[in-house]
Amino acid sequence: xxxxxxxxPALSRFVVSVLYHEAKRRRIPxxxxxxxxxxxxxxxxxxxxxxxxxxxxxxPSSTPPVAE
Numbered sequence: 001x002x003x004x005x006x007x008x009p010a011l012s013r014f015v016v017s018v019l020y021h022e023a024k025r026r027r028i029p030x031x032x033x034x035x036x037x038x039x040x041x042x043x044x045x046x047x048x049x050x051x052x053x054x055x056x057x058x059x060p061s062s063t064p065p066v067a068e
Contacts, residue, residue: 016030019033019034
């Protein structure tokens with residue numbers, strides 16, 4: 001069975017450094033911080049709505065995980 005691959009964009013070294021220090025300050029994993037910031041920035045946009053409609057069409061019972 002083929003493995004599904006997702007695009008993982010490279011972040012600049014500076015942004016990674018900022019994420020590291022902010023996540024450390026908040027005492028949460030960098031991945032949770034990044035996910036939360038990106039979700040806050042994109043939620044409600046036309047692209048968000050398009051991705052939601054595509055996800056629902058593929059699997060009506062799936063919902064996106066909520067960042068803590």
